[in-house]
Amino acid sequence: MRLTAYPGAGHAFLAMPGVEPQAETALTQIHEFLRAALAACGRHGARPGGAAPLRHRHRAG
Numbered sequence: 001m002r003l004t005a006y007p008g009a010g011h012a013f014l015a016m017p018g019v020e021p022q023a024e025t026a027l028t029q030i031h032e033f034l035r036a037a038l039a040a041c042g043r044h045g046a047r048p049g050g051a052a053p054l055r056h057r058h059r060a061g
Helices: 021-044
Strands: none
């Protein structure tokens, strides 16, 4: 988990990358975090933060 503050950013600033100056930086950081977390899941079968791996249920029929 990572917490980053964006002082002065308005509510829903992520939805306004062309209007809110901090949105592009925040979106880039989110994408990098998710890319790394998902890559780690694929390599180790684990979830971010040390949570147990998800088990997939297959329905018959």
